[in-house]
Amino acid sequence: MMNRCSRCGACQAYCPLYQETGLEPFVARGKVELLDLLQDSKLQWNDKLAEIFSTCLLCGNCGDNCPNKVKADLLVREGRRDLVVARGLPIIKRTVFNHFLKKDGRLGMMAKLFYLYQHSGLQQVIRKSRVLEKLPGNLDLKEKILPNLSSREFRKMVPKVIKTENSKLRVGYFTGCMTNYVYPQTGFSVLKVLKANKVEVVIPEQGCCGIPALASGDYETVRELARKNLASFNSLSLDYIVTDCASCLGTWLEYPELWQENGVNLLVEKIMDISTFLVKILQIELPNPVDLGLIIYHDPCHLKRVPGGRENPRALLKQITGNTRFVEMKDADRCCGSAGSFHITHYQLSQKVVQAKVKTLESRQAQYLATGCPACMMQLSHAFSEAGLPTKVVHTMELVAKAY
Ligand code: SF4
Ligand code: SF4
Structure with missing residues (x-):
């Protein structure tokens, strides 16, 4: 591909x-040039190159608009994989992936500790002391990115099987980590809408989809997580698998390449974004008009590239009537800068990228900004709150659920 x-x-x-x-x-051209030199052994991996290759959102916008169809995001990811092979993962990522990401129980424990930090008064004490400002790495600002965590995991608050009378279909629900630990309201909205449409829902044991590891070039960790998730959903006789997280969807769609085993393709073919399931499979019509004011929509990078990923969330939002109005936002599909852990590792640059959305909202006072990826929700909420904007950032499904 580089030769193109x-x-x-x-x-x-x-x-x-x-x-x-x-x-x-x-930019893509610069990275392709560097990868060429690395492949020809005219360059060796070093700290500077590692930093350059970590500075990419993997948003794919360059590839979408490249006349020669060079997918630089995929090339950058391959570069990161080569870097991991050559030099190993940085110690913080290695610790997080090995001791938390691969162990769902410990991820839950970490979420609990953060919840206690946020709700025990310790957070207020730390913020008032301004101690984080004195530490390197913008820790005081990064600490504010994480929204309030849920007191309980979403998956522990709901049954594993949610039956409805005369159910039409049986779907598996891959909740992703963010809905599970941070945004349970998204999960409850999904269940409310599915139940109203007579869909039986199964929420089996599951772990992280693996996107933090995939974006970091740690393919071994993604394979391990993929294997566990696939095994968990495989035996359930499901008609479809739905997810509310664009990033999880994007990662699942890569499982067949990462885990080339019989049956993986068949299982992965069943997964789709919840908006696509509602629009294309169920063909729902929202029952009640709701007065929500002005709504705009932000396209998550991982959703806009799947078939119907742009149209289906909009089709749902346009169905919400009453005093609700959907308006297109300028550059709705421009990356918000969240990009996995980029918003933490490259906080300042990531905040510069998201300012384009802030400016749009400053000129258009919307009540809600809806989107289909919890990672985008977190980034946009933080930026809007820092800018003092009143627009509420929500998952599309939260608004759809209001019509039931
Ligand atoms: S940030 Fe996005 S547009 Fe820029 S090189 Fe990376 S994938 Fe391409
Ligand atoms: S647009 Fe495509 S072909 Fe042109 S420099 Fe960028 S990656 Fe290369």
Whole structure:
């Protein structure tokens, strides 16, 4: 694929990071050039190169607009994988992936500790003391990104099988970590809408989809997580699998490449975003008009590329009537800058990227910004709150559920 790059530079106009920095190593052309040199052994991995390759949102906007169809996001990911092979993962990521991501119980324990930190008064004490401001790495700002965690895991608050009378279909629900630990209201909204439409829901044991590891080039960890998730959903006789998380969906769709075993394709073919399931499979019509004011929508990078991923959430939002109005936002599909752990590892740059959304909201006072990825919700909520904007960031399903 690299050979297809003609070095035309057209990607500069589409790369959010290049637009913010004007630096060639951050744009697709620069990274392809560096990968070429690495492959020819004219360069060796070093700290500087590691930093350059970690500075990419993997948003794919360059590839979508490249005349030669060079998918730089995939090339960057392969570069990160080579880097992991050559130098190993940084110690923080290695610790998080090995001791938390792969062990769902410990992830839950970490979420609980954060919840206690946020609700025991310790957070207020730390913030008032301003101790984090004195530490390196913008810790005081990063600490504010994480929204209030749920007191209980979503999956522990609901039965594993939610039956309805005369159910039409039986679906598995992959909740993802964010809905489970941070946004249980999204999960309850999904269940409410599915129940109203006579769908039986199964929520089996599951772990992280693996996206933090995939984005970091740690393919071994993703394979392990993929294997567990696939085994858990495989034996359930499901008609479909739904998820409310665009990032999880994107990762699941890569499972067949990562885990080439019989049956994986068949299982992965069943997964879809919840909005697609409601619009294309159930063909629902929302029953009640609701007065929600002005709604705008942000396209998650992982959702806009799957078939119907742009249209289906909009089709649902446009169905909400009453005094509710859906309006398109300028550059709705521009990456919000969240990008896995990018918003933490590259906090300042990530905040520059999200300012485009803040500016749009400053000029258009919407009541709600809806989106289909909890990671985007977290990034946008943080940016809006820092800017003092009143717009509430919600999952599309939270608004759809209000019509039931
Ligand atoms: S990646 Fe595509 S758009 Fe960018 S320089 Fe290469 S060919 Fe041109
Ligand atoms: S994937 Fe996104 S951030 Fe990375 S080079 Fe392409 S446009 Fe820039």
